Amino acid sequence: MKYVIIGAVAGGATTAARLRRMDEHAEIVIFEKGKYISYANCGLPYYIGDVIKDRNKLFVQTATSFTQRFKVDVRIGTEVTDINAEQKTITAIQLETGKTYQESYDKLVLSPGAFPVRPPLPGINMEGIFTVRNVADTDYIKNYISQFNVKKAVVVGAGFIGLEMAENFHELGIDVTVVEMGDQILAPVDFPIAAIAQQHLRDKGIHLYLNTAVEGFIKTDARLKVQLKDETDIDADLVILSIGVKPDTFLAVKAGLKLGDAKGILVNEYMQTSDPDIYAVGDAIEFPNPISGQATITYLAGPANKQGRICADNLVFGNKHTYKGSINTAIVKVFDLTIGVAGMAAKQLKAQGIEHIVSTIHSNSHAGYYPGAKRMTIQIAFSPDNGTLLSAQVIGKEGVDKRLDLLATVIKNKGTITDLTEIEHAYAPPFSSAKDPVNMAGYVAENILLGRLKIMQCEEIADADESIVILDVRTLAEHAAGTIPGSILIPLDEIRDRLNEIPRDRTLYIFCQQGLRGYLAQRILVQSGFDSVFNLSGGYLLWKSYSDEISLQKKEVLV
Amino acid sequence: MKYVIIGAVAGGATTAARLRRMDEHAEIVIFEKGKYISYANCGLPYYIGDVIKDRNKLFVQTATSFTQRFKVDVRIGTEVTDINAEQKTITAIQLETGKTYQESYDKLVLSPGAFPVRPPLPGINMEGIFTVRNVADTDYIKNYISQFNVKKAVVVGAGFIGLEMAENFHELGIDVTVVEMGDQILAPVDFPIAAIAQQHLRDKGIHLYLNTAVEGFIKTDARLKVQLKDETDIDADLVILSIGVKPDTFLAVKAGLKLGDAKGILVNEYMQTSDPDIYAVGDAIEFPNPISGQATITYLAGPANKQGRICADNLVFGNKHTYKGSINTAIVKVFDLTIGVAGMAAKQLKAQGIEHIVSTIHSNSHAGYYPGAKRMTIQIAFSPDNGTLLSAQVIGKEGVDKRLDLLATVIKNKGTITDLTEIEHAYAPPFSSAKDPVNMAGYVAENILLGRLKIMQCEEIADADESIVILDVRTLAEHAAGTIPGSILIPLDEIRDRLNEIPRDRTLYIFCQQGLRGYLAQRILVQSGFDSVFNLSGGYLLWKSYSDEISLQKKEVLV
Incomplete structure (x- = not known):
């Protein structure tokens, strides 16, 4: 059996290695147009930022070591330019020599990846404007x-890579401006969570332009100017374009393979394309999102690796090993903060008409009495019908990845909020609390689902009319330090004695700092005959960063 | 409705608070014989060690704050001495005044906890010999x-609390000796994993006596002497007994409640005892282990809290909310190491005749190319029939808790090793690798289950007779730095060219450093016609600490 693989980074290299392990005697040829195979692309921003100091660390394998270990014919610097699916051959060109040749295959695997979007803006191809996709890009930037x-x-572009680049440049002592067309950073995340990170970026001295399109680039002396839509310019010695990527389907189209709704290579659950002898993995394929069923392209290393393994197994043993799709679990370090998301954020659920309830909690990364505990915020969305967990977003300074992984595991298993309450985590004071933050997220959601807790969201406060009473149940000191405009103060521990001060014929919006005391207050009020009582999900903390962000953006628009 | 609760620490306090939230108008009385309620008992060793500096931090709630917030009648310093289940009354004594009185109940909740074992050894009640169970113990120790x-x-006793105390004393500059009757620390963990931690303890300067029983205690001048079974004595200014705890079933027996096979209070899945008006939660109850079905007592704060919530819900809304049992997820920081376990370790599975396969891997806490990655070891046990995950043990310096939580979640859901391969974790270089350690544990187990990888364990190397060839497939440098006695060296990358040097008629035991290269070598050999080839699970790394520990213990016995 002769396998030909196109692309030797995450998906392709994994496929080749697994193929060899499963079939010692197969002929395996892998083509890579770049000079490097199986390199650490997720590490590139950190190598640019000198966090990773040794360039060699980026290379998990070299062509030589890979050949030696896996007896794979590795052809770097060789681009595949055509596929003849009928004759089962590919055409390749050795880039250095220009030599073109054909290679036959029994089974072909496509792992072409994605390419960065470079919009046709004036000046975009000038020196000093870079994308960060591969080792060559990285070397250019380091040299520059x-x-x-x-x-x-x-x-330009405040996605995951954009923010990693911003942090790494900043750590090099470079003054960094981030320009983003949308009204928030990190598009897969919901606005109130992104707001927390935006304020952190500004605190760190990053200049953040939201709602701002780039019009073009011009050169002045040794410098670039980035021209914004509002006709201001920003000086720059260097520009990073991190606007997004697109699946590289050039060869797939040439081979006559079907693309799907998302314009990625269509594959079945065995990673097989519309041609039964061609499989595909990685950033170029599309697959139904397990939550919505909608065709989705996942640009993540983890799923690509999993696909490579599944693909190899199916090539060797026949189509048995199935891929279940990706819930797009993603995480990013933004200075002292970590933000992550899994599943479909509320805005995506809304866009696709999937009914959901959003609930936000704050919780300590470990027992508050043990030193070093840090607050984290968990926002989940779940089905109002059966509590199925649809997404999770976590932001904080410690233990964020751990909670996100747990939440992602429940989402992936199509589990419910009840599963969150039953997670039996490891507890000792340095690691967690008797009730872990994921348990807490589950408990709160369970209360909501069973009707024991009625909540409203930050956004709804702004829309509250005069008929609504906003009740602050925190302490006098907390209230005095800052509150929601128009709120009246009755501290939780006084509520039972002051019920007669609270109007019975009006809707009550209750809030506390984090959400717990508001819930307790609500339980007291509801059981004392108050009919329409809502607790602010995420409390004053979430509202504060949300409303600060909204005010700031309004002010910027006015300016 | 009048609820009476006995015991106001984890389970009892949680039950009371949840009862109030669900029923604003109930009468709730809670009795606590100690002075404090709802305190951080898991924090006590760290308060003794001055890691937690402020004593007030230990108190999540005080009797006053709890009363105010939850309108609960809190009676501290009051011991319940009898229960009359027929008349539905309890008898209580106010410890300070000696005043005895009765209190009626509609529903009673027992949360009496457990008490530390104090074996009847000569001198055990002398001054300077302490247990660490509650705030009073802690105050005694701090004052002493x-x-x-x-x-x-x-x-005395190298369980979780014992090791936390050892670390905390050491951090205070105290010379610490740990004496343990068993042949390893941390009884719920398997020997090869415990061995790693034992060597770390010795490296930190802890004197560790294994296989050593204490015979008694004597006083000499101002000092204590701990008398060991082998007739040596150890000087001590202070002794901690951390031999274990037993459920406090005194009142349950008085009330005529049924105890179970494990001598804990028998409850059904609604936390209801054999008397329908009496519920029980926490360290005093027994419940079937979800893996073995065997009655088990779980001495952990997390499950106690979960039980309290379930108990309160069932009291208010009728028996609907079910408890599913605990897989005994536990974790402990031992200086720079973290060790944790969930489910039933191999020795427990063996003892109960549950068929299982054990597999051990080593993996980095995050991408190796990003600074600060630390190796961790994961040992899992799974069913040979269907891959159901039965237990997980994790040890390492970073990210141990995160992986244990994920593994525990799969165990709790009665998931399989395939679920481990499909966990879609959050990957960015500071947090993980494209394949997370839990994925790797799943991949290796899947290879074993599908017959693609045959393994043997450290223990089997010692039993290997002359007919077996032990093959080291690491590099010459690694081999020269230390290897398994009697092994021959053929580095992995040379195997394909040196097949003729390997005897075809003998069983091969292959090993490498961690297990991966051995697997690759095995795949080559099996597919090259070698029939009987086994790879050492956990590799040289695991074997080394295992065999060092065995040698040390043998030497100690000889001395």
């Missing part, structure tokens, strides 16, 4: 920084 | 340390 006196960088 | 010049401490 060491060669020129880079003092100002502009990052 | 500040009053006397404590330079040497002996900890």
Whole structure:
């Protein structure tokens, strides 16, 4: 059996290695147009930022070591330009020599990846404007920084890579501006969660332009100017484009393979394309999202690796090993904060008409009495019908990845909020609390689902009319330090004695700092005959960062 | 409705608070014989060790704050001495005044907890010999340390609390000896995993006596002597007994409640005892282990809290909310290491005749190319029939709790090793790798279950007779730095060219450093016609600490 694989980074290299392990005697040829195989693409921003100091660390395998270990014919610097699916051959060109040749295959695996979007803006191809996708890009950027006196960088696009680049430039002492067309960073995350990270970025000295499109780039002296839509310019010694990526389907189209609704290569659950002798993995394929069923392209290393393994198994043993799709679990370190998301955020659920309830809690990363505990915020969305967990977003300074992984595992298993309450985590004071934050998220959601807790969201406070009473149940000191405009104060521990001060014929919006005391107050009020009582999900903490962000953006629009 | 609760720490306090939230108008009385309610008992060793500096931090609630917030009648310093289940009354004594009185109930909740074992050894009640169970114990110990010049401490019993005490004393500059009757620390963990932690304890300067029973205690001048079975003595200024705890079933027996096979209070899945008006939660109850079905007593704060919530719900809304049992997820920080376990370790599975396969892997806490990655070891046991995950043990310096929580979640859901391969974790270089350690544990187990990888264990190497060839497939440098006695070296990357050097008629035991290269070598050999090839699970790393520990213990016996 002769396997040909196109693309030797995450998905392709994994497929090749697994193929060899499962079939010692097969012929395996792998083509890679770049110079490097199986490199750590997720590490590139950190290598640029000197967090990873040794360039060699980026290379999990070299062509030589891979060949030696896996007896795979590795052809780097060789681009596949055509596929003849009928004759089962590919055409390749050795980039250095220009030599073109054909190679036959029994089974072909496509792992072409994705390419960065470069919108056709004036000046976009000038020197000093980079994307960060592969080792070559990275080398260009490192060289550029060491060669020129880079003092100002502009990052266009505030996605995961954009924010990693912003942090890494900042750590190099470069003044960083992030320009984002949307009204928030990190599009897969909901606004109130993104707001927390936006304020952290500004606190760290990053200049953040939201709702801002780039119009073009011009060169002045040794410098670039990034021209914004509102006709202001930003000086830059270097620009990073991190607007997004698109699946590289060039060869797939040439081979006559079907693309899907999301314009990725269509594969079945065995990673097999519309041609039974061609399989595909990685950033170029699309697959139904397990939550919505909608065709989705997942640009993540974890799923690509899993697909590679499944693909190899099916090639060797026949189609048995199935892929179940990705819930797009993603995480990013943004200075001292970590933000992550799994599943479909509320805005995506809304866009697709999937009914859901959103609930936000704050909880300590470990027991509050043990030193070093940090607050984290968990926002989940779940089905109002049966409590199925649809998404989770976590933000905080410690233990965020751990909680996100647990939440992602429940989402992936199509589990419910009850599963969250039953997670039996490891508890000792340095690691968690008797009730872990994921348990707490589950408990609160269970209370909501069973009608024991009625909540409202930050956004609804702004829409509250005069008929609504906003009740602050925190302490006098907390109230005095800042509150929601128009709220009246009755501390939780006084509520039972002051019921007669609270109007019975009006809707009550209750809030406390984090959400717990508001819930307790609500339980007292509801059981004391108050009919229409809602507790602010995420409490004053979430409202504060949300409303600060809204005010700031309004002000920016006015300016 | 009048609820009476006996015991106001984890389970009891949780029950009371949830009862109030669900029923604003019930009468709730809670009795606690100690002075404190709802305190952080898991924090006590760290308060003794000055890691937690402020004593007030131990108190989640005080009797006053709890009363105010939850309108609960809290009676501290009041011991319940009898229950009359027929008349539905309890008898209580106010410890300070000696006043005895009766209190009626509609529903009674028992949360009496457990008490530390104090074996009837000569001298065990002398001053300076302590247990660590409650705030009073802790205050005694702190005062004793500040009053006397404590330079040497002996900890009897190397369980979770014992090790936390050892670390905390050591951090205070006290010379610590740990004496343990068994042949390893941490009884719920398997020997090869415990061995790693034992070596770490010795490296930190803890004197560790295994296989050592204590015979008694004597006083000499201002000091204690701990007398060991082998007739040696150890000097001590202070002794901690952390031998274990037993459920406090005194009142349950008086009330005529049924105890179970494990001598804990028998409850059904609604936390209801054999008397329908009496419920029980926490360390005093027994419940079937979800894996073995065997009656088990769980001495953990997490499950106690969960039970309290379930109990309160069932009291208010009728028996609907079910408890599913605990897989005994537990974790402990031992200096720079963290060790945790969930489910039933191999020795427990063996003892109960449950068929299982054990597999051990080593993996980095996050991407190796990003600074600070630390190796961790994961040992899982799973069913040979269907891959159901039966237990997980994790040890390492970073990210141990995260992986244990994920593994525990799969065990709790009666999931399989395939679920481990499909966990879609959050990956960015600071947090994980494209394949998370839990994925890797799943992949290796899947290879074993599908017959693609045959393994043997450390223990089997010792039993290997002359007919077996032990093959080291690491590099020459690794081999030269230390290997398994009698092994021959053929580095992995040379195997394909040196097949003729390997005897075809003998069983091969292959090993590498961690297990991966051995697997690759095995795949090559099996597919090259070698029939009987086994790879050492956990590799040289696991074997080394295992065999070092065995040698050390043999030497100690000889001395």
